[in-house]
Amino acid sequence: MRQDLSRTVALLERTPTALNALLRGLPEAWTLANEGAGTWTAFDIVGHLIHAEHTDWIPRATMILEHGESETFKPFNREGQNEKSQGKSLPQLLDEFAAVRAASLSRLRAMNLEPGDLDRRGRHPNFGPVTLGQLLATWAAHDLTHLHQLSRLLAYQYREAVGPWKVFLGVLQCDGHSSAA
């Protein structure tokens, strides 16, 4: 399927509500659990999504529109959320994510992008030239990669409890771990 801005936005605007429905009020035995040393919790994931709103998607889209390939994106810090999430509760982070995502989509709409704008290019520190369309499709796919991670890390907590059914549950065999963005 080709990138289509209205489809991308339809997904982006649903993620905060979906995460809220899944995580708000869920016991901390789920939301503060991870998949082992150095892996993330649900709390970490929501913090990461907030951090990406502030430093990745709209800032990079703006840079493409203003500077094209003449300036290189700042590298994205995957652990940037740790300090900013400290002392906050998960419900606070869920509220914050909903607010910053809404603000990002408002800024995106204000760009009044035409289909042809999706071919405009910027410069990624690792990849070199990338298009605005690729950046926006990645924004949506990045939501999905963290929803994927979230479903896997929650299921991981019951990897023993399910007993012999483990073999039927694909989520317990997943090794599709993300690296960076």
Next chain:
Amino acid sequence: MRQDLSRTVALLERTPTALNALLRGLPEAWTLANEGAGTWTAFDIVGHLIHAEHTDWIPRATMILEHGESETFKPFNREGQNEKSQGKSLPQLLDEFAAVRAASLSRLRAMNLEPGDLDRRGRHPNFGPVTLGQLLATWAAHDLTHLHQLSRLLAYQYREAVGPWKVFLGVLQCDGHSSAA
């Protein structure tokens, strides 16, 4: 983490709302797309979850409580939703899933299970003896395996659109596909 009935229920009661938040109103380019021949769409997944409520979790739990290991569960038909979903819309299926899940949880509460009941045994057609606790943990993990599948199949639609970012998106490398339940 040990199976704990209140934790299992907390997750089970959130799944319909989370799927509703993610899928209702999402363009059909997302909700009717799959990962290739013989794979499922979001529409198929919601139909499958409804079918499992009718034929798997509570019926099997009831069988354990009433007959223990003396009767074997009926095999679960993974494709059982196809006929029942025909002619329905995704919003109808989302409503139906919310209703049947609420009814299942109401029946579960009416069982007044004590922690010791989770060790009671039934007989699975493939595995032989299984416990009620394993069945209930699998109910929750089964929700998560389909949330995992859903995030993967949606991301799959943008596998080309994301361009070079593909290498950073774990969901596009996932091979943790479910087989049956």
